[in-house]
Amino acid sequence: MTFFSNIWRNEKSREIIVQILVLFFLGWFISWLVMNVNANFEALGKDISFEFLFIPAGYDINQYLIDYNNRDSHLRAGIVGLLNTGLVAFFGIILATVLGVALGIIRLSKNWLASKIAYWYVEFTRNVPILLHILLWHGIIINTLPHPRKAISLGEVTFLSNRGFYIPKPLTESGIELVYLFFIIAIIFSILFTKHCKRKQDLTGTQYPVFWINFSVICFLPLIAFFLSGMPISLEIPALKGFNFRGGMHMSPELAALTFALGIYTAAFIAEIVRAGILAIDKGQREAAESIGLKPSKVMNLVILPQARRVIIPPLTSQYLNLTKNSSLAIAIGYMDLVATLGGISLNQTGREMETMLIVMLIYLSVSLSISAFMNWYNSKVKLVGR
Amino acid sequence: MKTKMLLAGVTAGVMFAGSVLASTLDDVRARGKLNCIINTGLAGFAAPDDKGNWTGFDVDFCRAVAAATLGDADKVNYTTATGKTRFTKLAAGEGELLSRNTTWTFSRDVDLSQTFIGVNYYDGQGFMVPKALGVKSAKGLDGASVCIQTGTTTELNLAEFFAGNNIKYNPVPIETNAEAQELYKAGRCDVYTTDASGLYATMMSFDNPSDHMVLPEIVSKEPLGPVVRHGDDQWADIVAWVLRAMMAGEEKGITSKNVKELAAKDNKDKEINRLLGKDPLQGLSKLGLSADWAVNVISQVGNYQESFEKHLFPLTIKRGMNALYRDGGLHYIPPIK
Numbered sequence: 001m002t003f004f005s006n007i008w009r010n011e012k013s014r015e016i017i018v019q020i021l022v023l024f025f026l027g028w029f030i031s032w033l034v035m036n037v038n039a040n041f042e043a044l045g046k047d048i049s050f051e052f053l054f055i056p057a058g059y060d061i062n063q064y065l066i067d068y069n070n071r072d073s074h075l076r077a078g079i080v081g082l083l084n085t086g087l088v089a090f091f092g093i094i095l096a097t098v099l100g101v102a103l104g105i106i107r108l109s110k111n112w113l114a115s116k117i118a119y120w121y122v123e124f125t126r127n128v129p130i131l132l133h134i135l136l137w138h139g140i141i142i143n144t145l146p147h148p149r150k151a152i153s154l155g156e157v158t159f160l161s162n163r164g165f166y167i168p169k170p171l172t173e174s175g176i177e178l179v180y181l182f183f184i185i186a187i188i189f190s191i192l193f194t195k196h197c198k199r200k201q202d203l204t205g206t207q208y209p210v211f212w213i214n215f216s217v218i219c220f221l222p223l224i225a226f227f228l229s230g231m232p233i234s235l236e237i238p239a240l241k242g243f244n245f246r247g248g249m250h251m252s253p254e255l256a257a258l259t260f261a262l263g264i265y266t267a268a269f270i271a272e273i274v275r276a277g278i279l280a281i282d283k284g285q286r287e288a289a290e291s292i293g294l295k296p297s298k299v300m301n302l303v304i305l306p307q308a309r310r311v312i313i314p315p316l317t318s319q320y321l322n323l324t325k326n327s328s329l330a331i332a333i334g335y336m337d338l339v340a341t342l343g344g345i346s347l348n349q350t351g352r353e354m355e356t357m358l359i360v361m362l363i364y365l366s367v368s369l370s371i372s373a374f375m376n377w378y379n380s381k382v383k384l385v386g387r
Numbered sequence: 388m389k390t391k392m393l394l395a396g397v398t399a400g401v402m403f404a405g406s407v408l409a410s411t412l413d414d415v416r417a418r419g420k421l422n423c424i425i426n427t428g429l430a431g432f433a434a435p436d437d438k439g440n441w442t443g444f445d446v447d448f449c450r451a452v453a454a455a456t457l458g459d460a461d462k463v464n465y466t467t468a469t470g471k472t473r474f475t476k477l478a479a480g481e482g483e484l485l486s487r488n489t490t491w492t493f494s495r496d497v498d499l500s501q502t503f504i505g506v507n508y509y510d511g512q513g514f515m516v517p518k519a520l521g522v523k524s525a526k527g528l529d530g531a532s533v534c535i536q537t538g539t540t541t542e543l544n545l546a547e548f549f550a551g552n553n554i555k556y557n558p559v560p561i562e563t564n565a566e567a568q569e570l571y572k573a574g575r576c577d578v579y580t581t582d583a584s585g586l587y588a589t590m591m592s593f594d595n596p597s598d599h600m601v602l603p604e605i606v607s608k609e610p611l612g613p614v615v616r617h618g619d620d621q622w623a624d625i626v627a628w629v630l631r632a633m634m635a636g637e638e639k640g641i642t643s644k645n646v647k648e649l650a651a652k653d654n655k656d657k658e659i660n661r662l663l664g665k666d667p668l669q670g671l672s673k674l675g676l677s678a679d680w681a682v683n684v685i686s687q688v689g690n691y692q693e694s695f696e697k698h699l700f701p702l703t704i705k706r707g708m709n710a711l712y713r714d715g716g717l718h719y720i721p722p723i724k
Binding site for chain 1: 528530550556558566570573
């Protein structure tokens with residue numbers, strides 16, 4: 001008796017006992033869940049099998065980044081859906097970051113009007129559910145833009161209609177290799193040039209307009225090569241044929257609506273995170289930077305933002321994850337992402353609810369974990385290094 | 388999670404149903420009302436009228452079964468169900484009869500625990516387009532954007548039709564009928580595809596129905612019919628013969644107007660006598676129905692033709708495949724002997 005009460009009184013051993021108990025109950029609960037599922041499946045005469053992944057899907061998908069037709073397997077249909085999820089998440093994250101950082105900074109601006117506009121943007125946007133944002137943007141695009149036959153034409157090469165946006169598609173011809181080569185040379189040059197300038201500035205204090213020089217080199221070198229090799233790029237211009245435009249590059253109203261909605265909604269949260277990050281920096285930092293004569297843009301870019309980044313990145317990661325997961329609402333407007341393909345039509349056609357849902361959940365989990373891992377890596381790069 | 392709950396519901400429903408099913412008819416009689424599962428709203432088939440009463444072709448069939456079993460067509464409780472929940476609701480005992488434009492397929496009949504008792508409407512997947520598009524045939528739809536309601540065999544029929552005719556299309560998959568209609572009206576799609584009956588019903592809900600048309604191509608077989616739970620043969624027979632009685636009414640010229648008169652006299656056609664209870668119909672007692680069951684059905688609800696014309700003619704649906712066999716349709720009922 002005394003032995004047991006001694007163990008319980010000892011803080012170390014008590015902790016271990018509690019943890020073992022919790023682990024035991026957790027294991028019991030999970031095994032109960034699994035057994036319950038198995039029992040229900042047995043009662044229904046169903047088994048768990050993933051063979052359906054390899055039979056032809058039979059349905060068509062309206063946007064595919066890799067080749068797909070309805071004779072391909074459910075697995076390939078799922079991959080097409082996953083790539084569509086990735087595409088909208090990619091565009092959405094870029095839009096949300098650019099807009100969010102800008103709004104976060106504007107919100108703190110001394111200009112009353114600009115700061116109020118940012119304030120109202122944030123409050124209006126983040127207090128409306130994301131699904132409504134998606135439906136609103138989709139509604140705006142399909143109801144206000146004209147039918148393809150009356151499409152808004154920008155210079156007869158780019159067209160806006162309620163079936164989406166069409167832009168010319170560049171087609172490469174022989175001789176394009178020279179342009180690629182010059183592009184690579186320009187990149188290498190700008191890397192070396194940046195290093196050189198930094199060394200020079202460290203030694204002498206002389207500053208060069210590094211960004212503008214690099215920018216012009218990267219732009220103009222390939223352009224020169226383009227003319228030298230006889231303009232080896234032609235444009236495929238979209239043209240109205242029958243019901244719709246054909247040729248060119250196409251962005252569907254669903255992709256556009258989803259990107260706008262996700263980007264604009266998430267930007268409101270990012271704006272607040274950026275504002276919080278900037279406010280977290282002691283105002284002495286700003287005053288010190290200003291007192292040595294730095295321009296306001298330099299104060300922000302060289303002193304404030306690098307320090308604020310440490311505060312911003314962890315919550316920013318959550319926002320990127322939210323945006324990616326929110327993209328599963330695409331099903332409401334008919335954008336064929338992972339949930340709409342594998343978790344929707346494939347599920348309905350094969351009746352394999354448990355298997356498809358497991359796969360979809362595992363995929364979202366691994367996508368989220370990869371984003372987390374990348375952001376953690378970035379975070380560890382920018383965090384305060386003890387010297 | 389939803390899926391698991393659904394599965395649990397079906398399982399519970401099957402177990403529960405097993406003990407009660409012994410006499411569905413007794414349950415209905417004890418309650419004094421028939422519980423009937425119908426569509427959440429499809430003009431012509433099941434939709435509330437301006438007084439809030441359910442009305443339509445599928446609703447009429449619920450009323451006919453109530454008239455045959457309870458003697459009063461108004462003694463029906465209606466429960467609505469979506470395409471996804473209908474079988475679960477039937478299995479869980481929320482109704483004795485599922486009368487909701489349900490396609491009879493092998494796996495639905497065999498795999499899930501339910502019995503299809505016949506076909507009351509032969510349907511098929513069709514295409515609706517605005518007349519302004521100037522398309523006369525579905526084969527002229529090369530390159531069109533097509534709105535589809537997902538969750539059924541619609542996607543597969545569509546893919547097979549277009550691939551078979553070697554033409555391309557751009558699918559726009561939508562979850563609900565209401566949302567899909569909005570996209571079609573806004574011009575996001577050139578074409579809307581679902582069962583032809585649904586297309587006519589949808590078209591009638593538009594401001595200018597005459598601006599739209601259903602193309603002649605029907606790309607799938609969709610035999611729609613009432614469904615009951617598996618395991619009670621007496622109840623399945625009752626429901627099946629109520630449907631046949633309505634068709635027999637049309638075949639023999641018995642209408643809600645003349646049924647009382649025909650029931651009172653001795654007809655030359657003895658089949659009319661047997662149907663209307665003038666002459667004995669052997670085995671009727673096994674169904675547990677009174678001799679005037681068919682009189683109640685036809686006098687209170689009408690025969691098949693009356694119900695069809697009342698609810699589906701306003702949608703500009705023609706009899707077509709749904710005419711009796713003698714008029715070139717597919718409805719052919721066994722003799723009433």
